[in-house]
Amino acid sequence: MEWEAVIGLEIHVQLATKTKIFSGASTAFGAEPNTQACAVDLGLPGILPVVNEEAINMAIKFGLGIKAEINKVNIFERKNYFYPDLPKGYQTTQLDKPIVGAGHMDIALDDGSTHRVRIHHAHLEEDAGKSLHEAFSTGSHGMSGIDLNRAGTPLIEVVTEPDMRNAKQAVAFARKLHSIVTTLGICDGEMSQGSMRFDVNVSVRPQGQEKLGTRTETKNLNSFKFMERAINKEIQRQIEAIEDGFEIVQETRLYNGDTDVARSMRSKEEANDYRYFPCPDLLPVVIEDSRLEKIRSEMPEMPEARKARFINDLGLGDYDAEVLSCELATADYFEAAAKAGGDAKLAANWVMGELAKTLNQNDLEIVSSPVSAEALGGLVARIKDNTISGKIAKQVFEALWNNEGSSADEVIEKKGLKQVTDIGAIEAIIDDVLARNPAQVEQYRAADDARRGKMVGFFVGQTMKASRGKANPGMVNQLLKKKLQ
Amino acid sequence: MNEKPLVEKSLIEKSLAELSRSLKAGEVSSVELTQTYLDRINTLGSDLNAFITVCPDIALEQAKAADEAIAAGNTTPLTGIPLAHKDLFCTQGIKTSCGSRMLDNFIAPYESTVTANFKAAGAVNLGKLNMDEFAMGGANENSYYGPVKNPWNHDMIPGGSSGGSAAAVAARLAAGTTGTDTGGSIRQPASMCGITGIKPTYGRVSRWGMVAFASSLDQAGPMARTAEDAAMMLNVMAGFDPKDSTCMDRAVPDYTATLNEPLKGLRIGLPKEYFAEGLDNKVEQVVRDAIKEYEKLGATVKEISLPRTHHSVAAYYVIAPAEASANLSRFDGARFGHRCEDPKDLEDMYKRSRAEGFGREVKNRILVGAYALSAGYYDAYYAKAQKLRRMIRDDFMSAFNEVDVIMGPTAPTPAFPIGDKTDDPVAMYLGDIFTISVNLAGLPAMSVPAGMVDGLPVGLQIIAPHFEEARLLNAGHQYQQVTDWHLAVPTGIDAGMKG
Known part of the structure; x- marks a missing residue:
């Protein structure tokens, strides 16, 4: 039988505010445990939350960035459950009236087409702390450590509709989301520090069937690669289970990227009744039109607009423009290279071709490319002015990659690669x-x-x-x- | 002030306002005054079990600083005045127990805004007052530290939950005290102990550093001998605090400035629902007599209706426990407060720490609250209670279109014997019927001593529109100019009156 996977994502995006969502404590990453947790974050008795307006502004920016409705009246709710890294015994979050309503994002597929992923909503909430099991588990009591530095860090949780059909689409969406939040400057995008964490909901159904299969949720994936692997693995597991005559159990799963092992964490039967109710310590946050307009006027150029500019002003084709505008780092790199090289199409070919291939082979992101955008632009310029041929340019690129020179000119000079035009x-x-x-x-x-x-x-x-x-x-x-x- | 002949009053007979003048005039020092109260707290205070923590060293140190400030002419009306605080205001370096075993070991690393304001005004902190555990109760029998006795009759309850605060003022153990009122916890004990207590408008006084019971209802207020004293204290307590999102950014008037406004033309509403079944006949008579005094002062009286009054107890006992069930989740044994011995795992730590740390009434309310919020019951209980709450508020709003203040009994009965209703929580809850709707509507209200029934004091409740505390204090003060119920000294505490 032919199977089709159905994938929806929930993404926790840490907002890049200086202080926490309800307290003045710093949100900086990597401090000594519990040195960035104040009385509010510790949930001490008598302590009250005050909303960080900057977190609200950032959530609004996100909503505007994905062309979503912004809810004018925002209610924070308490989600009640006990866990040691949740100091108050409840998480302050949003339920019925999330700040960002329905929106969408378009992603580019490999065949050159675009695919629309609907966003159900995005809500504001506070992050929990961290439980440190490893460092303490060897002791006689089997204790766990609690680090509350992260407790109270503002998050937006972005919830998509189940609009993706394979891991590649999900990753393309994730990358685009990463691009949008970093373009907006509302998230530092540091995946390894947990600044974006993905929960993937996966189900499978026979090709052509409309009814959705039973889904599982794999939580807390913090790299695109792990996400892709975890999804593929889960799709495979579900298909095999069904083909072997088992039913899929609705459950929460954990995936360990280092060992590539997934396991069940808890089933739906064990799910909590969170007893949501409006937080009486916080008044509704009402967003005035004037505030929306001010934020709208300060919005940076979004990937969609950038794509249009790449097509109209730089003469790129639709697919190239999509690929190059999708991620902020790639788009910035490309534009810098195109500017330095004086030829956008040629720069596009090099960024998407030789550079992408080499980065991929070396498992590097574009931000850590050994060849800077300016250096690549210099290379493009020398191709354009016939100083070197395309073939020689590959040698020059390799030399730049291996740090044998800081610019194309230097490498050409040193290696005597200058094209003969006499x-x-x-x-x-x-x-x-x-x-x-x-x-x-x-x-x-x-x-x-x-x-x-x-x-x-x-x-x-x-x-x-x-x-x-x-x-x-x-x-x-x-x-x-x-x-x- | 009072029309009485000015015989020499002993120190502890003096009101806060009188003490303030004596301190400024150099007739007495704050150290002397503080020591007088500390001596009484040691003897009479422990008989009544009014205090959980007494802090003589800190108090005398503050008194000394106050005397220096007075000598330097650097004073506020509260400089050097010995006060005491309900033990749910967090006080830096002094235990804040909230009347619970759960917080028997808790010393806050921060100061509540209310106590910080008093500190800044130069007042002295004598210590922390007994209360119902987590402010849950109307008899002060739910304290981990044992019940508080009523100074008028040691077999009787003082009312609750601010029982220690009311008893301490009545027994002259402090010049004034702070209390909190979630469903009547300032007004009802004020009524039962014969003192003046005011619950301000919700949002008038900061809740920062006040251990929460029900966040949308809790409000701190002064408990004092007279309306004038309460006005002086409220001047210090009220005001915007950026640390409390529910605190209103609204100018605070000088509450003492309008105390002497004439009451001629004041329109008083008497809700017929407040003079109905369940109200003790003798209490009713006291209240009606008090209203007659107001008529003599030029007020007019009309009957009004607050038709949803009988729903208020039900609405309150859904909303307050629901909020409490979440507010009290932080007491889990993980970071502070009581932790059970040798937990074998996380769940064991949670279960035993909470089972041991909380008393019966607190557990009851957590259970009720969690139930009311649970999936499938939310709409039937919590959502419906919120709807009722809006209707109760609307009833008051339309009543205030016709009258300036609403008057009635504070509590349906005088104080009852300790242990009398311990096994009947519903009877206990019904005792809150006249006070609870005020909290649900967020209004300011006050209880002033208005008479005696069987040797026990009875209070008159006055309710005003939002942020009209000045009107309440004015009405209370004018009444106290023509009556002397507020001057009555509890029987059985005279031994210390030599002062």
């Missing part, structure tokens, strides 16, 4: 080649035009080889044709 010099090489291959010259001259077209390649090759690749191929072509007349 007509006399090229003519001398051609003369030499023709002199060494009299038989081929004779054959060429005897041939008709159609055959000649094919035969010229031999002389071009020989000439290029003799110039060690440095002769300008266009000029070689032209001069050869003239000399072979």
Whole structure:
């Protein structure tokens, strides 16, 4: 049977506010445990929350960024459950009236088409602390440590509709979301520090069936790669289970990216009754139109708009523009390279081709590319002005990657790769080649035009080889044709 | 002030306002006054079990600083005045137990806004007052530290939950005290102990540093001998606090400035629902007599209706426990408060710490609250109670279109014997019927001593529109100019009156 996977995502995005959502404590990552938790974050008796307006502004920015409705009246609710890293015994979150209503994001698929993923809503909430089981588990009591530095960090939880059909789409969505929140400056995007954490809901159904299968939720994935693997693994597990005659149990699962092992955490039967009710310590946050307008006027260029600009102003094709605008880092890199290189199409080819391939081979993100955008732009410029050929450019790129020079010019100079464009010099090489291959010259001259077209390649090759690749191929072509007349 | 002949009053007979003048005039020092109260707290205070913590060293140190400030002419009306605080206001470095075993070991690293304001005004903190555990109760029998006795009759309850605060004022153990009122916890004990207590408008006084019972209802207020004293204290307590999101950013008038406004033309509403079944006949007579005094002062009286009064107890006993069930979740043995011995795992720690740390009434209310919020019951209980709450508020709002203040009994009966209703929580809850709707509506209200029934004091309740505390205090003060119920000294505490 043909199976189809159905995937929905819930993404926790840590907002880049300086202080927490309900207290003045710092949100900086990596401090000593419990040094960034004040009385509010510790849930001490008598302590009251005050909403961080900057968190509200950032959530509004997100809503505007995905063209969603912004709820004017925002209610915070208490979600009640006991856990040691949840100091108050409830999480302050939103339920019925999330700040961001329905919206959507379009993602580019490999076949060049775009795919729309609907966003159900996004709500504001506070993060919990962290339980540190490992460091304390060896003691006689089997204790756990609690670090409340993260407790109270503002989050928006983005909830999608189940609009993705495979892991690649889910990852494309995740990358685009990453791009939007970093473009907006509302999240630092540091996946390894937990700044974006993905919960994936996966179910499978026979191809063509409308009714959804039973879903599972795999929680807290914090890299695109782990996410892709976890989804593929879960799809496979579900298909195999069903084909073996088992039913899928609705459950929460954990995936360990380091060991590539997934396991069940709890089933639906064990789910909590969270006893939500409006938090009486916080008044409704009412968002005035003037505030919306102010934020709207301060919005940076979003990926969609950037894509349109790439097409209209830089002359890129739709697919290239989509790929290059999708992630902020890639878009910034490309624009810088295109500017330095003076040729957007050529820069696009290099960013999507040689650079992407090499980054991929070395498992690097574009922000950590050893070849800077300016250096790549310099390379493009030298191709454009015929200093080097495309082929030589690959050598130059490799040298730049390996840090054998800081700019294309330096590498070209050092390695003597400058293209020969001096007509006399090229003519001398051609003369030499023709002199060494009299038989081929004779054959060429005897041939008709159609055959000649094919035969010229031999002389071009020989000439290029003799110039060690440095002769300008266009000029070689032209001069050869003239000399072979 | 009082029209009485000015015979020499002993120190502890003096009201807070009188003490303030004596301190400024140099007739007495704050150290001397503080020591007088500390001596009484040691003897009479422990008989009544009014205090959970007495802090003589801190108090005398503050008194000394106050005397220096007075000498330097750097004073506020509260400089050097010895006060005591309900033990749910967090006080930095002094235990804040909330009347619970759960917090028997809790010393807050911060100061509540209310106590911080008094500190800044130069007042002296004598200690922390006994109360019903987590402010849950109307008899002060639910304290981990044992019941408080009524100074008028030691077999009787003082009312609750601010029982220690009321008893301490009545027994002259402090010049004034703070209380909190979630469903009547300032007004009802004030009535039963014969003192003046005011619950301000919700949002008038900051809740920062006040251990929460029911966040949308809790409000701190002064408990004092006279309306004038209460006005002086409220001047210090009221005001915007950016640390409490529910605190209103609204100017605070000088509550003492309008105390002497004439009451001629004051329109008083008497809700017929407040003079109905369940109200003790003798209490009713006291209240009606008090209203006659107001008529003599030029007020007019008309009957009004607050038709949803009888729903208020039900609405309250859903909303307050629901909020409490979440507010009290933080007491889990993990970070502070009581933790059971040797927990074998996380669940064991939660279960035993909470089972041991909380008393019976607190557990009852957590259970009721969690139930009311649970899936499938929310709409039937919590949502419906919130709807009723809005209707109760609307009833008051339309009543205030016709009258300036509403008057009635504070409690349906005088104080009853300790242990009398311990096994009948519903009877206990019904005792709150006249006070609870005020909290649900967020209004300010006050109880002033208005008479005696069988040797026990009875209070008159006055309710005003939102933020009209000045009107209440004015009405209370004018009444106290023509009556002397507020001057009555509890029987059986005279031994210490030599002062």
